[in-house]
Amino acid sequence: MTLETLLDKMWVDYCKLNPAAKQIHDMFVAEGETVLNDHIALRTFNHPRLGIESLAKQLKKFGYEQKGExxxxxxxxxxxxxxxxxxxxxxxIFISELELEKVSPFIRETLTKLADSIPQSVIDSEDFSMCGRPWDMSYALYSELAKESEYASWVAAYGFRPNHFTVNINNLKKFQDINHLNDFLQSKGIVLNKSGGLVKGTPADYLEQSSTMASEIPVKFTDGTHNLPGCYYEFAKRYKMDNGKFYQGFVAKSADKIFESTNKQK
Structure with missing residues (x-):
């Protein structure tokens, strides 16, 4: 498998969990834009078999390198x-993990049991980063996890796959201003994440971000099918640092609010 093939497969899978992403992508194309993907985000938890490295090792084979702090x-x-x-x-590629040593014994034991149930061949596969949910999951258990950690419940429900793709605003022509981009999306009926404000970050941070709220999709559980927030679409504008190069990292205080894009809308 080539990197391009993996990324294409990720996009197809992601659009199934976030039909609005293809709609938004096509809206930009209709405006004459070329949509470039700034980053993809993956979620996991720091079980010895499933930590960040378990997802990163496949990407490293394609030439990816760990950067920044x-x-x-x-x-x-x-x-x-x-x-x-x-x-x-x-x-x-942005990979996050839930720190099991810091959560309740219930979440730690539940996720450890799920991790232990995965065949090693699945973890070692080329497309593990988008293999989906490799375990059985009940809606009742999902709901219990969600009471303490939305992040834990999302991984339990969806497994391993892109949690979001990101439009590179710098590569757009008509929508170089993130506020103008947000206005355009809202005029089309797209619901955006308002946590911490529509725009997260400032030019002083070298990164401005906004994102949609994940729309709900039907998810099959062992005890029935239920609608849950799936994936979201992010938009990122990067600024040049003092050395003249565009900032390539991320801003934790902004990402903290972006994570909430998969929260259930009230």
Whole structure:
């Protein structure tokens, strides 16, 4: 499998969990834009078999390298890193993990049991980063996990796959201003994440971000099918640093709010 094949498969899978993404992508194309993907995000938890490295090892085979400092999300009990490819046209990969030592015994034991149930052959496969949910899951158990950690319940329900793709605003022509882009999306009826404001970050952070709220899709559980928030679409504008190069990292305080794009809308 080539990297391009993997990314294409990820996009197809992602659009099934977020039909609005294809709609938004096509809206930009209809406006004469070429949509470039800034980054893809993956979620996991730091079980010895399933931590960040278990997802990153496949990407490293395609040339991805770990960059920058780790990102810490104290309140959500998350740790993250990002990876870049030598070919700048390839999207960055942002991988986060739930810190099991910081959650309740219930979540720790539940996720450990799920992790232990996965065949090693699945973890070692080329497309593990988009294999989906490799375990049985009941809606009752999902609901219990969600009471403490939305992140834990999302991974339990959906498994391993892109949680979001990201439009590179810098590559757009008509929508270079993130506020103008947000206005355009809202005029089309797209619901955006308002947590911390529509725009997360500032030019002083070298990164501005906004995102849609994940729309609900039907998910099959062992005890029935239920509608849950799936994936969301993000939009990122990067600014040049003092050295004249565009900032390629992420801003933890902004990402903290972006995570909430998969929260259930009230």
């Amino acid at each position: 780790p990102y810490i999300f104290t309140e959500k009990k998350l740790f993250a890193r990002h990876y870049e490819h030598p070919d700048e046209k390839m999207p960055k």
